[in-house]
Amino acid sequence: MxxxxxxxxxxxxxxxxxxxxxxxxxxxxxxVAVPPGHKRCPGCSEVKPHLEWELSKSSSDGWASYCRECRAERNRIGYFKRKYGLSPDEVDALMAEQRGVCCVCLAAPAEHVDHCHKTGRVRGVLCFSCNAALGQFKDRPDAIRRAAAYVEGNAWKPTLVAPGVYQLPS
Known part of the structure; x- marks a missing residue:
């Protein structure tokens, strides 16, 4: 007017x-009426105090768009989708298929998605230690077999056949 x-x-x-x-x-x-010092999370629709939010320089109010819990869950979902192409339901199905137990050590809870570094194919879900061990062995079955033989007491002592050529124990 x-x-x-x-x-x-x-x-x-x-x-x-x-x-x-x-x-x-x-x-x-x-x-929704929001008291001072609080913010409403669009993810969980709850009004929470600023202590439950991350700081954000890019937002107008200085706080992140989602509360810490919702933000962590969104990041987890995005990570599995980006890295492995898996939805949360598919990750849960993998864990349920293994009954929540690491398929290498059969003792610890399976929480880490294992994949082939050459093809990117998801192999299963392992515990932290087993997943890290496979990563340290660079997914090389021959190195893993030698390590298993070493742990079982069969020392890995190659025999020099020719200069630069070693024969591995059978």
Missing amino acids: RDGLQAYCRECSAEYYRQRQEARGKKVRVK
């Missing part, structure tokens, strides 16, 4: 906007 005021009050304008959006098939979030 000429006087700088709107024709309708704020509440009526908000209601009109909500009706138009719903007519277009979109959902409008109901405004």
Whole structure:
């Protein structure tokens, strides 16, 4: 209007906007009163104190968009999707298929997705120690077999056959 005021009050304008959006098939979030020092998380729809939020220089209020818990879960989902192409349900299915136990040591809980570094194919879910051990052996079966023989007491002592050529024990 000429006087700088709107024709309708704020509440009526908000209601009109909500009706138009719903007519277009979109959902409008109901405004929730948030006390000072708190913020509403769009992930869990809870109002939480600022202590449960990460700082963010890029946001207008200085706090992250999602609370710490929701942000961690979103990051976990994104990581598995980016790195392995797995959804959370597929990761849970892998763990359930192994009954939550590492398939190498059969003792520790399986929490880490193991994959072939050459092909990227997911092999299964391992405990931290077994997954790290396979990584240290660079997924080389021959090195893993020699390590197993060494642990079982069969010392790995190659025999020099020719200069630079060693014969491995059978």
